[in-house]
Amino acid sequence: MLRGRDTECDVLLELIRAARSGQSAVLAVQGEAGIGKTALLDYLVDAATGCRVLRAAGVESEMELAFAGLHQLCNPLLDGLDGLPAPQAEALGTAFGMRAGKPPDRFVIGLGVLTLLSEHAGDQPLICVIDDAQWLDQASAQILTFVARRLAAESVVMVFAARAREDEQAWAGLPRLMVHGLKQADAVAVLESVVTTPLDVRVRDRILAETRGNPLALLELPRWLSSAELTFGPDQTAAGTVAGRLEERFRRRLEPLPAETRRLLLIAAAEPLGDVGLLWRAAERLGLGEDAATPAEAADLIDVWDTVRFRHPLVRSAVYRSAALRDRQAAHRALAEATDPDRDPDRRAWHRAHAASGPDEAVAAELERSADRALAHGGLAAGAAFLARAARLTPDGVSRVERELKAAQTMLHAGAFDDALQLLGLLDHRSLTELQRARAEVLRAQIAFASNRGDEALPLLLAAARRLEPLDLELALDTYVTALEATLFAARRIGEAGAVEVAHAALSAPVPLRPRRSDQLLQCMAVLQVDGYAASTRLMRDVTEAYLEEHLPLEEGLRFLVLAGSMACDRWDLPGWTAIAERHLEYTREAGALNALQFALNSVVYPRLFRGDLATAGALLDEANALAEVAGTTLHPYGAIGLAAYRGDTGAEELITAAKTDATARGEGLVVVLTSWANAVIRNGNGDYPAALAHCREFLFPPGNDDGRPVFLPVGSQPGGWTLAELVEAATRCGEHSTAAAAAGLLAEIAAASGTDWALGIAARSAAQLHDAGPADDLFREAIDRLGQAGVGVEQARTRLLYGEWLRRAGRRSDARTQLRDAHDALTAMGVDAFAERARRELAATGETVRRRRADTRKELTAQELHIARLAADGRTNPEIGAELYLSRHTVEWHLRKVFAKLDVTSRRQLRSALERPVA
Structure with a gap:
């Protein structure tokens, strides 16, 4: 056992015990430099007898090389690469530069690593140790933490050791072990174990106070202090952090070494792979022997x-940082010359860049080629780093600006907004062409929009588009689209200042000789703002058809499909909306565009919800959660808000309130609108009509409007139209008939302009609720038929519920039972629980005996277990299920064993029957 680390060692031993019992274990060991993290990892490795150990370490100078750390960990297992499913083998081979191919999907890379580790843990437990994880390249950190979160039934232990930093997000959600300084007694024992002369108590206490129990500092201190200092105390108190003081002390230990030794150490410090052959080849070029x-x-x-291997990472950094610039350049030059240009061209280019003493176009061009390779492997952060350094080494001013703009664009896609803005700031001091200046403005505006989907980006986008008009018309028109997209996310109301200004500017721009689909989309969005909803519905239909054409380039689809889907949604065209959303999801998966994929998943959730397929909607959100893990980002709340609404989950108030507070602060009005609608649906489902009415008023009634009539809608009709429908239901139950009539009137206008069965069905249902007799019967039946034809399963079932309630109040109990029974069965099957319970209560009020349901064993299944069970019942194999849910086949098998036990079945055929059988 390590001194003073009994608790930490017990935690590590428990991980090994878990792996030996067939379970996975994950831990992030965190603490300051020198605190003993590496010693704990060594203890874990020594204790892992009978296990296979994989080790990797992050290196600060390799942080820009995509997948470097991941490759280091997986390298001993790559002989088995061809044993993986073909897509996973292809993705890993491409990511590691072993094969040529298109940019791999990060999910498939993660699944490939998961499968690789899982399969090699079949014979003996696998212990994966990643030291200095704070220096992993971004791509490796994302993939490894994603894999760590997906481990379950594999005999795999994954332990990260990283310095604790306040801004560190990579390890969020992983089990943590914080390592602190040794307690007084242990610190004294460590210090005295390396001090060979008597130590004055006062000196000892001063040393203990300064080192704060840091083991490396305690062990190294006797090497730094003279006998006099050990007797009478150090001459002065060292300033700075413990890590800084340790590095400085290591630097001092370098000074007595021969010059040849320091030069050799510098080569080793600049070469992170630990390749002995490469070290000696480079050393030979500088005239150094073994x-x-x-x-x-x-x-x-x-x-x-x-x-x-250096004694400690601080030794490496001390060697490198203390060397003169010319010496570092010489070391990198020797390493570049010793690196095989065919096997490792990117690392060679990186060394050449560090060796350059001034602008060098040949090196810059080589770096740009490395950037293209990194981007082809999905390494956005690496590509941006290569491009930024290439720009610094470019002698020609025009070419330098072009590379800086390309680097900033890549940083934008990588989500490195601060780095991109810093690079764009350099352009303010350069001589730019008008087109280059306009492109820089567009990038600044796009960064503002991508980082904060509120109002901030709108004026920037408008100004950039106007500047671009005489320079690059197509880019100008696309920028107008982005500006109108900003009005959509800000939920600017039709006719509102700012949004109208953008729309007028877009409509006034020159018409290109060959209009594109995106120009058609721009016209539709602009007409919507300037001329209103009715004038734009034909254009909405045309846009929907255009973006469902067979030949749609990938780049165009990624950029514009989400907006085309918004137009289909605004027209209440569920089939068109569904098809576009599914196509957008397909395109984002193919491109591996993680940020866009989050939006695509959230977009697909809503058509599924309205169709009544809440189970699939929940599975899509599970995937979005997994995506947020691999991308290291916060999950967008759109889909979760909608799912909570239809489930009638009153416990989702915290989620919805947090989303609203955050969106309000950022000016992202679309989320605010969704929260008002979701709260209204939840309250209507639970029969709390006054609260539902209050939530509708919150959005539909602007300040100063006291006449009880909703007068504004956001861009288009959705989700404002959905909220109007909730308002009609809540207002009629609260006796506010004039308010309900005004909302129903607006819905009738929308339906007349749209002409779709969904819109006409909702309008008919809303009108029916205004009548006590007469037309109500026909209107409810029309609504049920139209909503059924539109495929809006939830709204059709809700309409049956409303019709049944109306029939019961009219004294037609037999007819009411028919509608209420159909509503109850449909809503229950879909999982729309609050409205299902409302239907059950209404059935009981008609005098029908509603038998108490026995406990449904399906309710005992977790969401993930239910999803896996449904996929298995549909005939999917375990590897196929794993590929869809980003799990290993072993974890799928483990989940299915639990599912079979809970449902009391023994085969997949029985599983299908168990999932389909009605609940008595």
């Missing part, structure tokens, strides 16, 4: 054997 390593090994600074 004997140059002897003094460093004797000083316990480095070990050169089958691999090159």
Whole structure:
């Protein structure tokens, strides 16, 4: 056991015990430099007898090389790459530069790593140890933490050791072990174990206070202090952090070494792979022999054997940072010359860049080629880093600006907004063409919109589009589209200042000789703002048809499908909306565009919800959660808000309130509108009509409007139209008939302009609720028929519920039972629980005996288990299920064993019957 680390060692031993019992275990060990994280990892490895160990370490100088850390960990297993499913093998081979191919989907890379680890853990537990994880490249950190969160029934232990930082998000949600300084007694024992002379108590206490129990500092201190200092105390108190002081002390230990040894150490510090052959090839180019390593090994600074390993990462950083610039350049130059240009062209280019003493077009061009390779492997962060350094080394001013703009664009796609803005700031001091300046403005506006989907980006986008008109008309028109997209996310109301200004500017722009689909989309969005809803519905239909054409380039689909889907949604065209949303999801999966994929998943959720397929909607949100893990981002709340609404989940108030508060602060009005609608649906489902009415008023009644009539709608009719429908239901139950009539009137206008069965069905239902007799019967029946034809299953079932309630109040109990029974069965099957319970209560009020349902064993299944069970019942194999849900086949098998036990079945055929049987 390590001194003073009994608790930490017990935690690590428990991980090994879990792996030996067939379960996975994950841990993030965090603490300051020198606190003992690496010693704990070594203890774990020593204790893992009978297990296979994989080790990797992040290196600060490799942070820009995509998948470098992941490759280091997986390299011993890559002989089995061809044993993986073909898409996973292709993705890993492409990511590691072993094969040529299109940019791999990060999910497939993650699944490939998961499968690789899982399959190799079949014979013996697998222990994966990642040291200095704070220095992993971004792509590796994302994939490894994604895999860690998806481990379940594999005999795999994954332990990360990283310095604790306040801004660290990569390890969020992983089990953590915080390592602190040793307690007083243990710290004294460690210090005295390396001090060979008597130590004055006062000096000892001062040393203990300064080191704060840091084991490395305690062990190294006797090497730094003279006998006099150990007797009478150090001459002065060292300033700065413990890590900084340790690095400085290591730097001082370098000074007595021979110059040849320091040069060899510098080569090793600049070469992160620990490749002994590469070290000696580079050393030979600087005239250094193997004997140059002897003094460093004797000083316990480095070990050169089958691999090159520094005593501590702080030794590496001390060596590199203390060297003169010309010496660092010489080391990198030697490494570049010693690196095989065919096997490792990117690392060679990186060394050449660090060796350059000034602008060098040849090196810049090589870096740009490396950037293209990184982007082809899905390494956006690496591609941006290569491009930024290429720009710095570019001698020609025009070419330099072009590379800086390309780098900033790549940083935008990678989500590195601050880095992109910093790079764009450099352009303010350069001589730019008008087109380059306009492109820079567009990038700034796009960054503002991507980082904060509120009002901030709108004026920036408008100004950039106007500047671009005489320079690049197509880019100008696309920028107008983005500006109108900003009005959509801000939920600007039709006719509102700002939105109308953008629309007028777009309509006044020159018409291109060959109009594109995106120009058609722009006209539709602009007409909607300037001329209103009725004038734009024909254009909405044309846009929907245009974006469902067979030949749609991938880049165009990624950029514009989400807006085309919005137009189909605004027209209440469920089939068109569904088809476009599904196509957008397909395109984002193909491109591996993680940020766009989150929006695509949330977009697909809503058509599923309205169709009544809440189970699939929930599965899509599970995937979105997994995506947020691999991308290291916060999950967008859109889909979760809608699912909570239809489930009638009053416990979702915290989720909805948090989403609303955050969106209000950012000016993202679309989320605010969704929260008003969702709260109204939840309250109507639970029969709390006054609360539902209050939530509708919150959005539909602007300040100063006291006449009880909703007068404004946001861009288009959705989700404002959905909220109008909730308002009619809540207002009629609260006796506010004039308010209900005004909302129903607006819905009738929308339906007349739209002409779709969905819109006409909702309008008919809303009108029916205004009548006590006469037309109500026909209107309810019309609504049921139209909503059924439109495929809006939830709204059709809700209409049956409303019709049944109306029939009961009219004294037609037999007819009411028919409608209420159909509503209850449909809503229950769909999982629309609050409205189903409302239907049950109404059935009981008609005098029908509603038998108490026995406990449904399906309710005992978790959401993930239910999803896996349905896929298995549909005939999917375990690997196919794993590929869809980003799980290993072993984890799928583990879940299915639990499902079979809970449902008391023994085969997949019985599983289908168990899931389909009605609940008595």
